[in-house]
Amino acid sequence: MSLLEVRGLRKSYGALKVTDDLNLSVEAGELHAIIGPNGAGKSTLIAQLSGQAGSDGGSVRFDGTEMTGLPMHRRVRAGMSRSFQITSILPGFTALDNVAVAVQARRGSSFRFFTPVAQEHALNEAALEALNRVGIADRAFFRAGSLSHGEKRQLELAIALATRPRLLLLDEPLAGTSGQEADRLVEVMRSLKGDVTQVLIEHDMDAVFALADRISVLVYGRIIATGTPDEIRGDPAVRAAYLGEEAGEGG
């Protein structure tokens, strides 16, 4: 059985069907990329899978459990975490605290009122480890709002990792990063393979084809093809619908 099973998922904004009877299976341990032209509904799909946006129909099953209708925070606690396309951090917190609060979420109750949380070394150590993994440990004590755009993208991934997800939904993690930052994030995603299942939306085709175990192509809210990078590259329908416009780059 697949770790993530999406069946007949639908969502419309008025007359526009953004997600149109979508089916998707993601196997445990794989990195499953979802590509498609702008406006194909990729970010909406991530929002629906994560519970941030509601669905008009269909079902999302995670590890055999029905997630449909559960709010985002419940899905995160079940092991489905996401990163945001538009960086979503706590700007007034330090980078370390941004991650430490995510560690705190999965370790014990947060209805504790008297002990100073800054002195909980276990939280800080796990947070520092996550920052180190994405390559911004040296920024731990900087205000998150003061980090560069690329560093915020790295922080975004560190926060998602700190929730210890079994399934990571990554919404364009490389958007706006420099070459060096992107390399680091690609390396992190590669190192997670086999350990953490990943659903990746990304416009950087080099990264997608280098990383993905399987790729699904989303066009007008429907998956038109799923396969290995080689299969997708050779699929005539995909070339026509999507890669045709940038086959040179993608191939």
Added chain:
Amino acid sequence: MRLIPTRAWAATILFAAFAALPLIAGALEDSYLIVVATRILAYAIAALALDLILGYGGLVSFGHAAYLGIGAYAVAILNRAGVTDLGLHLLAAILGAAVFALVTGAISLRTRGIYFIMITLAFAQMAYFFFVSLSAYGGDDGVTLRARSTLFGRPLLEDDTALYYTALVLLLGLYLLAVAITRSRFGRVLTGARENPVRMRAIGFSPFRYQLTAYVISGCMAAVAGVMLANQASYVSPAFMNWHRSGELVVMVVFGGVGNLLGAVAGATIALLLEEWLAVLTDHWPILFGTVLILVVLYSRDGLAGFFRRRS
């Protein structure tokens, strides 16, 4: 976080000044000073309570005077029933406030921004009109207390200085409690939900539960202020929970510096002192006070605490 040692020093100085005040009042033979100072302490407790949710939770309650009223009426109602112990008065005030905060908070927190402000105001006005129509307790006119609350079965609080120190001990205790809460796991989740609620959901927190808990804690603290105010005035009326009063609490917090706790205490102190002094100068003192408030907010977004911080 680097501000903490600075704030600890400022708090030590401020509380030491409060502790020494009765000595100064004694030396000046100014018994009115203690009366004013006791009111200041009570309002400082209420402002502290409000800052906990306004400054740290980002929840602008425009109905916090309701909790002053609940605390004050707890004293009036128990007194008439023959229960005079301060501890029981505080307990009743806190329980009453907790119930009111739980119910109104659970509804108010389904809204955000201006709607939250308006709905907390509406609930406070409902409480206000409830007590206005409570003719058994004087309705609009309120009711004079036969005596102040008792401590250990004795009328110790009839002495103004004893009442003052009781209020000071309560303020200090609640200040330390509030500081601890803001530094705790709970405080971090509350602050995180103010910073970015979507992010907090995306790491597995439902902000509502934490915000509601903070709202209830804040309401209970403000009710303690109501108990002290009733004792100070030996009189209770619906005016305690008038919406003007709610506005004054917001002004005190903004004046002192939002999200600082000590700023709320300082804000209440200076706002009430200014009110006393300016009222001596002119009947139109609110114009002068308004000017001061505008200047403080214009020149320091963090209120009085902001001036202090920049210098340090």
